[in-house]
Amino acid sequence: MQTIVGLVAGGTGVTLVPASLRNLRRKGVAYKSVHGLSPTVELGVIWRPDDPRVVLDSFLRVTREGFRGEARWTSISRKDIGRSATSPNEHSGRWLARST
Structure with missing residues (x-):
């Protein structure tokens, strides 16, 4: 964001x-x-497949709860973004959220 503000300033x-x-x-x-x-x-939200699942699962749960009713969760596999997945658990996600 600082870079964007710098471009505007310039x-x-x-x-x-x-x-x-x-x-x-x-x-x-x-x-x-x-x-x-x-x-x-x-x-x-993206993560490495070797991240500790307990921490990752907790983070995703809290994040989903924070957007409950305001967002739609879509899972995206690495295959979907043009790289082959090495594990079925290797994925990222995105939320489409309305700002408040």
């Missing part, structure tokens, strides 16, 4: 960023609030 364009980036206070950058929008944001 006159390369405009962008949408989280409100928290106002704290970056860059010369040449004006932050304006956008009201009345509820955009869809795509978030991703």
